[in-house]
Amino acid sequence: MANGSSSGSPAKRSGPRLEQTLHKNVQLLDIQRGVHPRRTVPEALQDLIFPPGETDTVLYAILDAAKIDDLQAVLEDAIIPHRRLFTGDEEEGFGDVAPWLVVLSEVDTLTRLLFTHLEGEDTPWNIARFEPGILFRASPDFDAVWNHWRGFYRMKLESGSSYYFRFWEPACMAAYLNYIKNDADRVTQWFCREGAGIDQMFLLENRPLQWLLTEIEAVPKKYTQPCSRDGKPLTLTAGEVGAISQARLERDIEEVARRIEKTFGAHLDEDRPKDMVFQRVQGLFGRMMPAGIKQLDHLYLLACWEVFYGPRFEEKDPQDELRKICLSPAQEAKKV
Template sequence: MRTAWIGVCHLRQADGGEYRCQAAVWAHYESFRATLEAHVAPRGYTLIWLEDVLPAAHYISDHTSQHPQVGALVQAVHSGNTVELGPMQSMRPHETIQPESYLTIEDHAFAPLPDQTGIPFWDRDWIAPELKELLFGQPEDGQKLRTYLIVDATLRKNVIGTFDLDDVDVPVQCLFKGTAAEELKESAPYLIDMTLPDDAWDDGGLVPAFHKSFFAKHWGQNTGIFIRTTARMSEVWGHFRKFTLVPRAGQRTPIFVRFWDEQYMRLYFPHIANNRERVERWFMRDGFCVHALLADQDGGKTVREIVLQHTLVYTANTPSKPFEITEYDLAPFSRERERKDLWTLAEALKKGFPKDLKNYSEETILSLIEDPVHRMVGYGFRQQKHLYILAAWSLFFGQSFEHKDPSGRLSDICKSPLSEIDKMSALKARMEHLSAPKRAAS
């Protein structure tokens, strides 16, 4: 059975440069080297030698300080992506090769509109100039860029208190079809063509009422994402609707993907920026590409812009395999949940030990327990009440407390095949024994 393995590989480039990096490979142990060689050869590298090749769980357990970066590599490999390389370190000190990025991600701050009280409504600006340029500006040469909005009807309704997308003055189309579109009408995602009419750039009277209402009431509420592309509305609709309900690798039940949610702009798209296959999947389609995605941040004070690199526009082909959600796609959301759980744990410890931790902030506590908690999760501990105790031990007895038992018993219990409850009971008993006062020799 194939699974994830981790190893350290040493590579030589055609120009003679030698590099070292971690590699995650989805393979049998016997095929680790051959799978890796087949991956690096087309990229101009020769595999010189390997070291420390271990199953992923074993590697993470033995290299706890490297958990975050190793975990990301492990989550990236599967049957459809058999090799993932970490950052390459040159054998010449201080020289590192960063993986190529296919997306440019930039956060833009802009000045809000000034107070327009006293100005007749027909003379008022409907959008801040910098924001207008980002969302509706045109290139100096080339095809006209159109602007679309994918909006969440539920979130929009939360802002204005009613569903109104069946009565607006711009083209609207639900991303669902048939019965689903009817039954989920007021909670479905919708594609809206927000391309400005001709001459509306300079004449506010030609700007649709939908635009003016959106930027007056909805901007800053995270109700959807903007799309810049040369494509027609029907093409954009056909491209994005296929991402709404996606198969999950290894499971029968598909996943409803809310890609218009702010988490995707903040977590997911930056996560896939170095993954050519995923970027092509989301941003490329036969006949057109998505030039940029944009969304409001910080309550509308900034705009996140994610732009497709032009190197892909002319060289990439639309992937032929059906898209499915894998552990790689879910990894940034898992890390976000883990981070929130760690923060909750840090707050609970601060509250639970007010005297002992009075000089520690929650941020400091989090930084101290992060590696131990990841290690304990690797040992099979999942329940928050257990992690709370284990994190407390790491604070008061040392971050590697399980390795301080002279007999090695604590470490053996952690690595044992016992159930989580039995492991915890055994750890408590051993910790009580180690903490008990020693009797004086008679």
């Protein structure tokens, strides 16, 4: 079991480690009107996602049903291998929004949709913008791969309480894997299990100013180890949880900034810096969350004020009432 600390990355040990390559300013596909045959992935990523002559691995995705309308029906219509990761009580309670393991190919429409972005369109098939899942190349043994991934969404904290890790969210997964990249035990658990080894992983993120693709692989290649967890949930360290939580917070900030730009962009100064809204939202979160205002809808409201009235808007009240309210011990809903 890994022994990560609450600060910094775990110490490097003998065994496999993760190598990460960041592909910046990825250009996703457009509607490809008049193009035949249409591309399934961007040309610059073609040989990365579908290596020429590769026969030992296949391309999988773990997709979030909460982010793709009628995902089960889409998968059934596409006639591609798929299976829900949740079973039993979890399937009963969360089946409609559960993650699915899916096999993809170069000719699947779903593969094309995962790499297509139509700016400004709210159509149901414009799904890449929601970061609906993660992609990876792995063993063709579907059952082994399915069993492998089922061991990770229900985990334990060091306190003993349960923790549901939504590892199919690209930003959270990227942050977590970056944290454990030199921890041989953890890398083995995630990437090097016998019969279900993960050859490469691809995490596509819709960041405020660009699309990023993180390519991740375990080295040395072909390092494998038998599964020996005996069905017991993994225990997440405080440091690992911190890395995941920080990534989720950053994405919340970005999403609030994106909503403000979309809703009010026409009313803002055309000559503003590209990251002005993001910087103000980030500053607002940094002040209000320690003051006890943590609900996203409340932060969104205050972030709008921050954008329009300027940084530290609460200090511009001549009567100083806004600042006092923000810092008061009152309940969050009452403050807002």
